[in-house]
Amino acid sequence: MTEQGVRWTAEQVLALAPDAASRKAGSKLGTAGPWSESGSGEGTVWGLCKGSGSRPYQTVVDLADAAGPAYKCSCPSRKFPCKHALGLLLLWAEGDGAVPAVAEPPEWAEQWLSGRRRRAESKRTESGGSSAPGSADPEAARRRAERRAERVTAGATELEQRLADLLRGGLALAEQAGYGMWDETAARMVDAQAPGLASRVRELGAVPASGPGWPARLLEECALLHLLDQGWLRRDRLPDDLADTVRSRLGLPASADGPPVRDRWLVLAQYDTAEPKLTTRRIWLHGAESGHTRLLLSYGAAGRAPELSLPVGLALEADLSVFPGAGRLRAALGEQHAPPAPVALRPPGVSTAQAAARYGDALGEDPWLESVPVTLDRVIPTPDTEPGCWQLADAEADSALPLTPSARSRPGLWRLVALSGGAPVKVFGECGHRGFTPLTAWPEGPGAPVTLC
Structure with a gap:
C-alpha cells in the first residue's frame, strides 16, 4: 500500500488530468471548502464533494x-479522473491535515474497493491457469502469419511502383494532387495489412504544404519509405534485430519476448498523442539498478485516456520485458512488486554533444528512428540566433541542441525557462533530427521534477 506519509506533489496529481479543462476545474476543487468526511488510509483517499445537487458526490x-x-x-462525468478526483488528490497532496488518516474507509468506499480488488485477484488467478493466446493451435497461427506476409509483400511491391511513378513524373505532381493521391495509396496499404506503411504514406500528404524546401523533405521521406519497402522485400538477408525492426515499422504484431528485468523504475515522462480514432500514451521509465531506459505504450479509444497512468516522479518496482527490434526500447509491464510511490531519484545525464552522438549511433540500427530518449546534464535554455527559436546550451562546453518546433510552441518551454532562471538544469527528453523535445526537468538543487509536456 502507498505510505500515507509520502505525499504526491500537485504537479504529479495534475499530470493525471485527461485535458486542460479538467486540470483547471480540478485545481478549483483542491481546497477544503467543498469537501467533507474526507480521509485516507491503506493506499486510499476518499471524500464527499458538494455539488450543484442536494447530495454530495462520493469520490474515492x-x-x-x-x-x-x-x-x-x-x-456524471465521463472523464477519468474527473475534476472531483483531481481536487481530492490535490487536497490530500497538501498534507496539512485537510485529509486526515483514518483507520477504515466508509462503507460506500469500501464496497467499491473490495469489489475491484476481488476482480483483480480473479483475473490474476485466471491468467495464471490459462495458456498463452494462440498457443492452442500453433499451426493455424503460422498459416495466418504466412497469409498476412503475402499481403504485406503485395502492398510493398505496389507502393514501390507508385513511388517510382511519382519520381518519374516529378515531385510537382504531389503538390498538384493534394491529399487525395496519398489517402488512396494509404487505403491500399491498409488493405495489405501494413498499417505502418499506411501511416507513413498519409504523412507524405502534408509535406507539400509544409513551407519552403518541401521538395527536399518529400524526397527524404520517400527515400525512407523506399528503404522500408526494400527492407521487407529482402528481410531474409537482414540481421535478426534489423529484420525485427522492419516488421515493427510495418506495424506487424510482436510479443515482448525478452527476459523480464526486475528493477525500481523511475517514471521520467508521460504524454499522450491523439489521433482520430485512438489516443496513444507514452511513458518513459529509467531503471535505477540496470540503467536502462524503457518505453511503455498504452492505448485508449478516441476521447478517452488510456488506462495505464504513471505520474512523473513516481517509481515502481516491477518486471519489464522488451519487444524485439534494434535498440529494444519498447517494453511490456509484467509483475509489479510494489505500487508506485514518490522518490527523489534522478537519472544520470550526458552532454549535448553526447546526446547528438547517441542519436547518430541509434540511426545505424534503425534508420527510421525519429528520436532517442536522453537526459541532459547542466543545460541552460537560451534564445537561438533565429527569431522565435530556442536551444539548450551546455553549461560545461561550447555546444547546444536546438529545440524542436513543437517544443517551442508548448507552454512547457516557459516552465523550463522559469525553472532555470539562467542557471543550469537537468532535462529529460527526446533527441532527434528535428532537435530536442524537453519532457521533464529538475532544478540544480533539491526539488521535485517539473513536467514540460
Missing part, C-alpha cells in the same frame, strides 16, 4: 494499484 481514489491510480465518483 485507489492509490495502491500498481498500474496507477483508479477512480470512482458518483458524478
Whole structure:
C-alpha cells in the first residue's frame, strides 16, 4: 500500500488530468471548502464533494494499484479522473491535515474497493491457469502469419511502383494532387495489412504544404519509405534485430519476448498523442539498478485516456520485458512488486554533444528512428540566433541542441525557462533530427521534477 506519509506533489496529481479543462476545474476543487468526511488510509483517499445537487458526490481514489491510480465518483462525468478526483488528490497532496488518516474507509468506499480488488485477484488467478493466446493451435497461427506476409509483400511491391511513378513524373505532381493521391495509396496499404506503411504514406500528404524546401523533405521521406519497402522485400538477408525492426515499422504484431528485468523504475515522462480514432500514451521509465531506459505504450479509444497512468516522479518496482527490434526500447509491464510511490531519484545525464552522438549511433540500427530518449546534464535554455527559436546550451562546453518546433510552441518551454532562471538544469527528453523535445526537468538543487509536456 502507498505510505500515507509520502505525499504526491500537485504537479504529479495534475499530470493525471485527461485535458486542460479538467486540470483547471480540478485545481478549483483542491481546497477544503467543498469537501467533507474526507480521509485516507491503506493506499486510499476518499471524500464527499458538494455539488450543484442536494447530495454530495462520493469520490474515492485507489492509490495502491500498481498500474496507477483508479477512480470512482458518483458524478456524471465521463472523464477519468474527473475534476472531483483531481481536487481530492490535490487536497490530500497538501498534507496539512485537510485529509486526515483514518483507520477504515466508509462503507460506500469500501464496497467499491473490495469489489475491484476481488476482480483483480480473479483475473490474476485466471491468467495464471490459462495458456498463452494462440498457443492452442500453433499451426493455424503460422498459416495466418504466412497469409498476412503475402499481403504485406503485395502492398510493398505496389507502393514501390507508385513511388517510382511519382519520381518519374516529378515531385510537382504531389503538390498538384493534394491529399487525395496519398489517402488512396494509404487505403491500399491498409488493405495489405501494413498499417505502418499506411501511416507513413498519409504523412507524405502534408509535406507539400509544409513551407519552403518541401521538395527536399518529400524526397527524404520517400527515400525512407523506399528503404522500408526494400527492407521487407529482402528481410531474409537482414540481421535478426534489423529484420525485427522492419516488421515493427510495418506495424506487424510482436510479443515482448525478452527476459523480464526486475528493477525500481523511475517514471521520467508521460504524454499522450491523439489521433482520430485512438489516443496513444507514452511513458518513459529509467531503471535505477540496470540503467536502462524503457518505453511503455498504452492505448485508449478516441476521447478517452488510456488506462495505464504513471505520474512523473513516481517509481515502481516491477518486471519489464522488451519487444524485439534494434535498440529494444519498447517494453511490456509484467509483475509489479510494489505500487508506485514518490522518490527523489534522478537519472544520470550526458552532454549535448553526447546526446547528438547517441542519436547518430541509434540511426545505424534503425534508420527510421525519429528520436532517442536522453537526459541532459547542466543545460541552460537560451534564445537561438533565429527569431522565435530556442536551444539548450551546455553549461560545461561550447555546444547546444536546438529545440524542436513543437517544443517551442508548448507552454512547457516557459516552465523550463522559469525553472532555470539562467542557471543550469537537468532535462529529460527526446533527441532527434528535428532537435530536442524537453519532457521533464529538475532544478540544480533539491526539488521535485517539473513536467514540460
